[in-house]
Amino acid sequence: MADLIQIVVIDDNVRSLELLSAALDRDGIQIHTASSPEVGLELVRKLRPRLVITDLVMPRLSGLEVLDRVMMTDPAIDVILMTAHYTTETAVEAIRNGAADYLEKPVQLSLLRDRVNRLLETAQRRQSALNADASRPDVVKFEGLIARSPLMWDIFARLQRVAPHYRSLLINGQTGSGKDLLAQALHRLSGVKGRFVVLNCSAVVETLFESELFGHVRGSFTGADRDKTGLFELADQGTLFLDEIGDMPMSTQAKLLRAVQNQEITRVGSLDCRRVNVRIIAATHKNLPSAIRDKVFREDLYYRLSMVEIVAPSLQERMEDLPLLVRHFVQRFSEEYGKPIHGIAPRAMILLERYTWPGNVRELEHAIGHACMMATGDRIDVPDLPERMVQACKSWLGHPDGIFEMPATSHAEFNLSNDPGGSKLAAHESQLIARALSEAGGNQSQAARRLGIGRDAFRYKLKKYSLERQVDDFGLRN
Known part of the structure; x- marks a missing residue:
C-alpha cells in the first residue's frame, strides 16, 4: 500500500x-473517489495523495475552493480541475492559484491519461532530486533545454502547465538569458498546428511596424508595389513571438492591443x-512597469500580455547549470568545427565560474564557440577563452595570476565526456574553497573575495561541500 500512488477524484456526477x-486504473495506482467536495477533502487530509482531480462546478464548494484547501493541506499535491464551462481566463486563474x-x-480520456502521466513523472523526478546527493542533483531535459537547477525545473513545470491554455504570455529576463528558447518550448508544448513566427521589435523601423504586423495592400503607401501578408496572418493557428516588446512604439501598441x-x-x-487565431508570446529585458510610469508603454497592453508572466533567470542565478551548458556547447562546436575537443582544463572551468556573465547563456555560448575555434589540442584551456574574460577575472582577484599557477592537469583528469556530473570539478572546487578559507583565516567575506564570487554563493558552496566545520574550527561565523 505504501508504494502505491494515491489519486483522489472528486465529482458530484x-x-x-x-x-x-x-x-486511470493501472498497476501502481490506487484511485479514491468522492461524490462530494467535503468527502474528497477528508480523503486528501487522510491520504496526502500525489494527485487530486476535481470538477469545477459542484454544490457547496467549487473546484477553486477545493484547490485552495488542498494547497493549504499540502502545496506539493498536484490538482487538475475539470469543467464544462471552459474559458482561457478561468484556466489561467486556476493555474495561478x-x-x-x-x-x-x-x-478526452487519452488526453487525461497523458496529462496525469506527465504530472506523476514530474513529481517522481522532483522527489528523486530531493533524495539525491546535493552535489550531484538530477539533470532534467525539457523540450531541448537542460538544467539541474531547481529554478529552471520550476520554470519547466510552469510552461508545461500553462501551454494548453494561454492566449498571451510575457517572458521577462536579461538579454541572453534564453527567452526565445522558452518561447519555442512553449509553442511546441501548446500543440497548435500553425507556425512559430518571430518579430524582433528592436529591429523594425517605426513607420513599418503596422505593415510588418498586419500586412498592407498594393499602393497603400510609397513603395508598396504589391500586397504583403503580415505576421499575424502568417502565425494564424500558431504563435507570434514579439521579442523585445518594450521597444515597440506607442502608436503601434494601441493597434496591437486591439488585434490581441x-x-x-x-x-x-x-x-x-x-x-x-494567434497565440502571443512577448518578451523583454526592460522593466515594463517603469516604462508605464514613464509613459512609453501602455498599461492596458501590459496587463493583456502579462496574464501569465515567466521570468527567465540570469546565468548567475543558475550556476548549477554551468557545467551542463559548457559540455553541451563544447560538444556542439567541436562537431561544427570538426575538431576532437573532449574536455576543458580545471583552471579554465574555474575562470568560467568566476566570471559574472553579463551576457548570460548567449555570452557563454559565444565564449565556448571562440574557445573551440582557438583550441589547438583536445581540450579548452585559459588562453583559448576570450581575452576580455581572462582580463576581467584577473582584475577581480587579489592575486591576479593565481589562476595560472594551478596545473592544467592531464586530459584524463577532467574530461567533459567522462565526467558528465562534474564530480572531478566538484572535488577541485571543494579544495579551492577550503584553501581560500584557510588563507583568509576563516573569514568568509575575504575568502569569497579571493575566489571572485559573492558571499551568498560562497555560503551555498560551504554547505554544498560540508565545509561549515572548517569555519567552526576558526571560531568565526562571519
Missing part, C-alpha cells in the same frame, strides 16, 4: 467518477477585417 476511475492543469469536459483582444487585423490601406 457518479457516472463521471466511474469513467475517470476506469481510465496552484492548479497543475485545467481540462474541458467531457474530458479581438483576434482581428486589417491590412494597411484596406477596409477588410480578417479573423485570425
